[in-house]
Amino acid sequence: MPENVRYLAGGLAIDDRGALSFCNDFDMSSIRRFYTVTNHQINFIRAWHAHKNEGKFVFVCSGSILIQTVEIDNWDSPSLDAKKTRHVLDARRPGILHIPGGHAHGFMTLAQDTVVMFFSTSSLNDSNQDDYRYPYSYWG
Numbered sequence: 081m082p083e084n085v086r087y088l089a090g091g092l093a094i095d096d097r098g099a100l101s102f103c104n105d106f107d108m109s110s111i112r113r114f115y116t117v118t119n120h121q122i123n124f125i126r127a128w129h130a131h132k133n134e135g136k137f138v139f140v141c142s143g144s145i146l147i148q149t150v151e152i153d154n155w156d157s158p159s160l161d162a163k164k165t166r167h168v169l170d171a172r173r174p175g176i177l178h179i180p181g182g183h184a185h186g187f188m189t190l191a192q193d194t195v196v197m198f199f200s201t202s203s204l205n206d207s208n209q210d211d212y213r214y215p216y217s218y219w220g
Contacts, residue, residue: 083135083180085149085165090174101174106137112206114199116141119189127186128214130155134202136185138177143194144170147187149179150219155212158184164219169196184214 090103119126130152138147147169150162167177168190176199179185187196200207 083178083182085180085183086178087167088176088178090176092172092174101171103139103174103176106176108199110135110201111137111199112201112203114197117196117198118194122189122192122194125186125188125216127216128184128218129186130184130212130214131181131202131207131210132212133181133210134200134207135181136179136201137199138169138179138185138187139174139197139199140169140171141195141197142171143189143191144168144172145187145189145194145196147177147185148219149183149185151183152212158214158218160219162219181210184212184219186216186219 088103088105090101093100146166148164148166150164152158153162169177202210
């Protein structure tokens with residue numbers, strides 16, 4: 081049985097010099113690579129992307145997103161009525177969403193100039209061999 085999707089709360093410290101955003105409970109020992117994603121417009125949807133084995137950690141550097149996850153029950157034909165979890169991630173409320181292997185995810189940008197950072201537990205080669213895509217409207 082796959083792990084559950086979980087949220088790691090971070091924090092924001094602001095003083096007269098500026099702001100410091102952090103998530104001190106994020107253990108990066110399993111991370112193999114990272115990348116950032118931006119969309120050209122707000123309300124643009126990127127969905128659905130899944131991996132059997134690869135886990136992802138999602139951090140919003142700027143802006144905000146609505147991200148949904150769903151546990152995959154059948155890789156060739158997942159249930160359309162599978163339970164989705166929804167999270168709003170916002171740079172002004174730092175935190176990291178962990179999406180373990182066995183789940184699909186999709187997100188929509190909610191603010192202009194949103195930058196999303198993904199940390200992956202797999203190398204690019206391993207990820208490419210463990211890659212499943214479903215139409216953006218598959219789970220709504």
